[in-house]
Amino acid sequence: MQVIRAVGREAAAKKYDLLSAMMAHGLAADKHRQRLVLRLMALITSRYNWQRDELTVGQREIARLWCVDERTVKREMAKLRVLGWIEIKQQGARGRVSVLGLNLERILLDTRPEWANIGPDFVERVGGASQRVEAAPEPSNVVPLRRGAGVAPAEGLWGAAQTRLAAEDRALFDAWFAGLADGGIAGDCLTLVAPTRFHANYIQTHLIERLRMAVARSDAGVRQVRLSTP
Structure with a gap:
């Protein structure tokens, strides 16, 4: 965004x-x-x-x-x-x-769910101004896979966090979060496994706070997220 x-x-x-x-x-x-x-x-x-x-x-x-x-x-x-x-x-x-x-x-x-209460003009104006922009220095020949449609939702904490992330921005979820696999919880840290090192690095650089917030709101006892690769 x-x-x-x-x-x-x-x-x-x-x-x-x-x-x-x-x-x-x-x-x-x-x-x-x-x-x-x-x-x-x-x-x-x-x-x-x-x-x-x-x-x-x-x-x-x-x-x-x-x-x-x-x-x-x-x-x-x-x-x-x-x-x-x-x-x-x-x-x-x-x-x-x-x-x-x-x-x-x-x-x-x-606040996005309530924008419609103000009016369609507000949704169009602010929604257009706040659309997600891939501002990262992503190589032009690398395109994230759209994984959301064919991946079954996870269970437990990661499943709850996935639901939150998908509700916030479905396109962003499909591109980056849907491909993460649950690697387990140790203490207050959830480990998620990314399909590639590039995928993990991109999320760590640009989306980690959104990911961490979704996890923390799903379970207040888990405040940290660690990304790993196979």
Whole structure:
């Protein structure tokens, strides 16, 4: 997916599109998710630096903005990190607050089911702008096999993760994820076997975070993914 970059001539429209997607997602969810999304939107509109992808604000200031105590801030920010919507870019130290960033790709993926609630024009505009682009330095004579149609879904954790990945982007799943085989779980790490070294390297370089998130959301106890080849 090519993430919306809210910079340049159409920056304002792109910002509104992202916030609209979050709004639609929150309104369609339960009251807990609604509140979490609203709180993040408050941080984005008041404190987020779009050009630098930086959110630098202390817990005390967040608590004041949200009208809550700092314990609630810690709990809610932890939820956003687990969702993958925010990431720590620089850990705070010596009196300095942490520098956070937004995972715009993850936010778009999670809000996509609700885009239609805004309208078909929004789906066409944002869907067209956020279509996956194979931006990797992939050799032009190497084309990933379309494996999805002829491969039976796996069972267990990898099967649940496959279902999530296919729902997010079927074409991407067929090209890269469907060909992975379950190599077993050891501790908090799931091993997946790729058909070729190139296949494994491509996923490791460009798609590992999406893969890891799907696995973690299927089983919170498994946070790591390791790729191997036969």
